[in-house]
Amino acid sequence: xxxxxxxxxxxxxxxxxxxxxxxxxxxxxxxxxxxxxxxxxxxxxxxxxxxxxxxxxxxxxxxxxxxxxxxxxxxxxxxxxxxxxxxxxxxxxxxxxxxxxxxxxxxxxxxxxxxxxxxxxxxxxxxxxxxxxxxxxxxxxxxxxxxxxxxxxxxxxxxxxxxxxxxxxxxxxxxxxxxxxxxxxxxxxxxxxxxxxxxxxxxxxxxxxxxxxxxxxxxxxxxxxxxxxxxxxxxxxxxxxxxxxxxxxxxxxxxxxxxxxxxxxxxxxxxxxxxxxxxxxxxxxxxxxxxxxxxxxxxxxxxxxxxxxxxxxxxxxxxxxxxxxxxxxxxxxxxxxxxxx
Amino acid sequence: xxxxxxxxxxxxxxxxxxxxxxxxxxxxxxxxxxxxxxxxxxxxxxxxxxxxxxxxxxxxxxxxxxxxxxxxxxxxxxxxxxxxxxxxxxxxxxxxxxxxxxxxxxxxxxxxxxxxxxxxxxxxxxxxxxxxxxxxxxxxxxxxxxxxxxxxxxxxxxxxxxxxxxxxxxxxxxxxxxxxxxxxxxxxxxxxxxxxxxxxxxxxxxxxxxxxxxxxxxxxxxxxxxxxxxxxxxxxxxxxxxxxxxxxxxxxxxxxxxxxxxxxxxxxxxxxxxxxxxxxxxxxxxxxxxxxxxxxxxxxxxxxxxxxxxxxxxxxxxxxxxxxxxxxxxxxxxxxxxxxxxxxxxxxxxxxxxxxx
Numbered sequence: 001x002x003x004x005x006x007x008x009x010x011x012x013x014x015x016x017x018x019x020x021x022x023x024x025x026x027x028x029x030x031x032x033x034x035x036x037x038x039x040x041x042x043x044x045x046x047x048x049x050x051x052x053x054x055x056x057x058x059x060x061x062x063x064x065x066x067x068x069x070x071x072x073x074x075x076x077x078x079x080x081x082x083x084x085x086x087x088x089x090x091x092x093x094x095x096x097x098x099x100x101x102x103x104x105x106x107x108x109x110x111x112x113x114x115x116x117x118x119x120x121x122x123x124x125x126x127x128x129x130x131x132x133x134x135x136x137x138x139x140x141x142x143x144x145x146x147x148x149x150x151x152x153x154x155x156x157x158x159x160x161x162x163x164x165x166x167x168x169x170x171x172x173x174x175x176x177x178x179x180x181x182x183x184x185x186x187x188x189x190x191x192x193x194x195x196x197x198x199x200x201x202x203x204x205x206x207x208x209x210x211x212x213x214x215x216x217x218x219x220x221x222x223x224x225x226x227x228x229x230x231x232x233x234x235x236x237x238x239x240x241x242x243x244x245x246x247x248x249x250x251x252x253x254x255x256x257x258x259x260x261x262x263x264x265x266x267x268x269x270x271x272x273x274x275x276x277x278x279x280x281x282x283x284x285x286x287x288x289x290x291x292x293x294x295x296x297x298x299x300x301x302x303x304x305x306x307x308x309x310x311x312x313x314x315x316x317x318x319x320x321x322x323x324x325x326x327x328x329x330x331x332x333x334x335x336x337x338x339x340x341x
Numbered sequence: 342x343x344x345x346x347x348x349x350x351x352x353x354x355x356x357x358x359x360x361x362x363x364x365x366x367x368x369x370x371x372x373x374x375x376x377x378x379x380x381x382x383x384x385x386x387x388x389x390x391x392x393x394x395x396x397x398x399x400x401x402x403x404x405x406x407x408x409x410x411x412x413x414x415x416x417x418x419x420x421x422x423x424x425x426x427x428x429x430x431x432x433x434x435x436x437x438x439x440x441x442x443x444x445x446x447x448x449x450x451x452x453x454x455x456x457x458x459x460x461x462x463x464x465x466x467x468x469x470x471x472x473x474x475x476x477x478x479x480x481x482x483x484x485x486x487x488x489x490x491x492x493x494x495x496x497x498x499x500x501x502x503x504x505x506x507x508x509x510x511x512x513x514x515x516x517x518x519x520x521x522x523x524x525x526x527x528x529x530x531x532x533x534x535x536x537x538x539x540x541x542x543x544x545x546x547x548x549x550x551x552x553x554x555x556x557x558x559x560x561x562x563x564x565x566x567x568x569x570x571x572x573x574x575x576x577x578x579x580x581x582x583x584x585x586x587x588x589x590x591x592x593x594x595x596x597x598x599x600x601x602x603x604x605x606x607x608x609x610x611x612x613x614x615x616x617x618x619x620x621x622x623x624x625x626x627x628x629x630x631x632x633x634x635x636x637x638x639x640x641x642x643x644x645x646x647x648x649x650x651x652x653x654x655x656x657x658x659x660x661x662x663x664x665x666x667x668x669x670x671x672x673x674x675x676x677x678x679x680x681x682x683x684x685x686x687x688x689x690x691x692x693x694x695x696x697x698x
Contacts, residue, residue: 056537057508164626165394194393194564199608199620206617221537228610228618247616265542267567269609271590275546275571282493283509283540 005314006042008244008322015080016183016215017045017068022077024063028288036287037063038074039239045183045232050209050216052230052247054223054262058284060239061219065185068217069103070094082182099129102176106188108168109160118155118163119145122175129179140178147211148174148204166197170204177208183215190225202229223262227251235259238284238295241314245321255317255328258296294326302327306336354381354421355558356405356443356526361418361428363397363404371415372630374400376582378418384525387552387559389569389590391605392579395627398562401579402528405560406443407435422526440467444519448531450511454503460487461499464518471522486517490547509540513547520551527552530562545572566606570594575664578602581628581638584657588665598660598667600678601639637668645671645681 006020024038038060045051053061067074070086079086081101089097105111112121119141126137142152148170150163160168169189176184186205190198202225209216220226226233227247235243235256243256254260261280280299285291294312297303304327312324317331326334363375375397382388390398403409405420407430420428427438447453455463464486465479474482480499487495490513503511512532519527529548533541549572552559563569569576570590577587578599586599597603607621625642628634634641640650647670655668671677 056539166626195566196393196605196608196623199610199622200624202610203620203622206619223538224610224612227612227616228614228620230616251612261539263612265538266612267542267545267565267571269567269570269594269606269611271570271594273571280539281491281543283507 005322005324007314007316009042009044010046012044012046014046014048015044016047016049016082017217018078018080019043019064019068020078020080022064022067022079023075024060024067025075033288036239036290038067039290040077041234041236041239041241043234043241043244045215045217047182047215048209048213049232050218050230052226052233053217053219053236054221054226054233055236056221056262056284058238058287059236060287061221061236062187064236065103065187065217065219068185069098069101099125099179100182102179102181102184104169104172104176104184104186104189107192108165108172108189111172112160112168114160116159118150118158118160118171119152121160122155122171122178125175125179131179141174144174144178145171147177147208150174164197166193166200169193169201173201173204173208177212180212181214183217185217185219187219188221189218191220191222198225205229222266223251224266235262238287238290240295241324242296243321243323243325244314245323249318249321253318253321253330255321255323255330256296256325257300257302257327257329260329294324353383353424355384355423356380356382356560357419357421358401358405359419359421361401361404361420362416363400363409364415366413366415367631370631373582373633374630375404376633378579378582378584380577380584380587382526382558382560384558385552385556386575387549387561387573389561389563389573389576390579391563391566391569391576393564393605393627395630396579397582397630398564398579399530402445402530402560402562406439406445406528407432408445440471440522440524442524443526443528444522444524445528445530446512446515446519446532448534450508450515450535451503453515454511456503458502459499460501460503460506460514464499464514464521467518467521482521483517486521487514489520489551490514490517491543492517509536509544512536512540512544516544516547516551520555523555524557526558526560528560528562531564532561533568534563534565541568548572565609567609578605581633582630583638583668584666585639585669586665586667588660588662588667592660592662592665596660596662596665598658598665598672598674599639599669600643600645600671600673603673604644637670644685645678647671647677 020042021040022038023040026035026037028034055061068079073087086097123137123141145152145155150170190201218226218229230247233247233250234241237258243259254263282299285298291298293309294307297307306326312326312334314322314324316322359379361375361378365372365374378401392398419426461480461483464483468474468479468482484495484499487498492498492510492513533544561569561573573590575589576593577584580601586602604623608623610620623642628638636652637650637655640646649670655670657666657668659666
C-alpha cells in the first residue's frame with residue numbers, strides 16, 4: 001500500500017518527538033466497520049520547535065494529539081518521545097511520562113473543575129507527584145500564576161466561573177506548566193476565544209515557550225493563527241498528512257490543492273480584497289469508508305484518474321517542503337512510480 | 342399608505358432603531374447590555390454588528406426582533422419595521438412578523454434544532470403555520486429549500502434527524518428554516534463561529550447569495566472583523582452596549598476613526614505577516630455593564646487615553662464622509678493620537694500594527 005511517506009522526517013539529534021506510521025481506528029459497535037481517524041501518519045518535532053497541525057473537523061488532528069499522550073493508545077505505529085517508546089510503556093511508566101508532555105484543551109471553562117478553587121486546580125499536579133513541601137508547592141503555583149497573568153491572591157479565593165474564557169485558558173496553561181514539562185500539546189486552545197483575547201493567549205504561549213524552553217504541538221483549524229505561532233506546519237486531511245513545510249513557505253507557496261483551499265477560505269479583513277470564490281464544495285467524506293487513492297480526490301479541482309487509484313506519497317518539492325499530491329500547484333508532477341498492488 | 346409612500350419608506354429604511362436601551366435586572370444591579378443604539382437598515386442592505394463578547398451585539402439583534410423575556414428586562418426606545426413601531430408589540434402581535442417578515446439564524450446549530458424532530462418537519466412547521474400550507478405542500482417546499490441551501494440529496498435529508506447531519510449541514514438547515522417564509526429581514530447571530538473555515542466561507546457565500554436573490558436585508562452579528570469585511574455594506578462596531586463607530590464597510594477599514602476598531606483589526610492574525618510576529622492585543626477585558634466606567638467606556642483599555650476620556654463620555658461625532666460616525670475625543674489621525682503613537686512606537690509597544698498599516 002502506498003503510505004503517506006516519511007521523506008519529511010529529519011535525522012537530527014534534536015528530535016524530541018518522532019511519530020511513525022501512526023494509525024488510530026475506532027470500531028463502530030459490532031458492525032465490523034471502523035472509523036479511520038488517523039491512517040498512517042509520520043512527523044517529528046525538534047526541541048524548541050512549534051509544530052502546527054491544521055485541518056477541518058474530523059481530519060484526525062485532535063486524535064493525533066491525544067494519541068501522543070496515549071489517550072487512547074494508537075492502533076499501531078511508533079511514538080518516540082525523548083528516546084522513549086511511549087506505545088509500549090506500562091500504565092505506571094506512561095503516567096510518569098505524561099508529566100513531561102502536557103495538554104491544553106479547546107474549551108477552557110469545561111476543562112477546569114467548577115467546584116474547586118483555581119489555586120488548587122493548578123496545585124493538583126504537584127501534590128499528585130509530591131514535588132517538594134507544601135510551602136514550596138504553593139510558591140511554585142503562585143509563581144506560575146503570575147507568569148500567565150493571573151493574580152495568585154484572586155486564584156486562591158475564586159472558582160473558575162469567576163474568570164472569563166481567556167483567563168480560564170491562562171489557568172489551564174498554568175496547570176500544564178506547573179510540572180515543568182518539555183512539551184505541550186495545545187488542542188485548539190484559542191478557537192473558543194474572541195479575537196482580541198486570542199491574540200493575548202497566542203502571545204502568552206510564545207513568551208512562555210521562550211522562558212520555559214518548551215516544544216509545542218499546536219492543533220487548530222485556523223491557518224492564520226497556526227501560521228503565526230508555528231515554525232513548521234503539517235496539513236491534515238481525513239487522517240492523512242497532505243503537506244509539511246515551514247510556516248512562511250506554506251503560505252507563500254502552497255503546493256497541495258487542499259492547503260490552497262484552506263488558505264483561500266480565510267476571510268481577509270479588508271473589504272477592498274474581493275472575496276474569493278469557494279473552489280471546493282461540500283465537506284470531507286466519512287472516515288468510515290475513505291475514498292481510494294488520494295483522500296482529497298472527490299473534492300479536488302485538479303483530480304485525475306491517477307488520483308482516484310494511486311495514493312500519493314510525501315515527497316520533497318523544495319528544501320524542507322513536502323507534499324503528498326500527484327499534481328501539486330508548485331514543484332511539478334509526481335514521477336510515475338512503477339507500482340503494483 | 343400609497344404606492345409611492347411604500348417605495349420611499351423602503352428606500353429609507355426597513356428596520357430602524359432609535360435610542361434603544363435594553364437593561365437587565367441582575368442581583369448585582371442593572372446591567373446595561375444595550376445602552377442607546379440607533380441604527381437603520383435599508384432594504385437589500387447588509388449591516389455587520391461587530392464587538393467582543395459582552396458588547397451587546399446579540400442583545401441588540403434580539404431586542405429588534407422582540408425575542409427577549411418580559412421579566413427582568415427594561416426596554417426603552419423605539420424599534421420600527423417599515424415605519425411601524427414594533428418595540429412594544431406583544432408576542433402574539435409579533436407572531437405575524439416572525440418568520441414572514443423577520444427571521445433569525447443562531448450560532449449553535451446543534452442546540453437550536455429540535456433533536457427529536459425530523460429535519461423536514463422542522464422546516465415545514467413555519468410554512469404550515471404562517472402560510473397555511475398542507476403538510477405535503479410544505480414538505481415539497483422544504484425539499485426545494487434544502488436544495489437552495491445546497492444540501493445534497495434533499496429528499497432523503499427530510500427524513501433525517503439533526504444528529505445525522507454534520508455541523509455545516511445543520512447550519513444550512515437553520516438557514517433553510519429562516520428562509521422558509523421569505524423574510525425581508527434576516528438576523529444572523531455568529532452564524533459561522535462554530536464551523537470550520539472552509540464551511541464558513543461556503544455559508545457566508547450562501548447567505549450573501551440568498552440576500553441578493555431575495556433582495557433581503559441582513560444583519561450579521563460577529564466578533565470577527567474579517568468575516569464582515571467581504572459580506573457587508575455597512576458596519577457598526579459595538580463596545581459596552583453602545584455603537585462606537587459606524588461606517589460603510591470600505592470607509593471603516595480605510596479610514597478607521599475609533600482606536601477600539603483599530604485595535605480589533607490589528608489583533609487579527611494575518612497571513613501576510615511573517616510567522617512569530619507579535620500580535621497586537623487589547624489589554625484587559627470588556628467593561629462591567631453594571632458599573633460601566635465613567636467617561637468613554639473603552640478608556641481603561643485604550644492606548645491613546647487622556648484625562649478627558651476618563652471623565653467625560655464622548656458624543657457621536659461625524660467624520661469627513663456623511664455616513665461615518667464615531668465616539669472618540671482623539672480619533673485615529675488626530676494630533677493627540679499621532680503624538681501618543683510616536684511615544685508608543687518609541688517604547689516599542691506598537692510592533693505588529695506597524696506592519697499592517
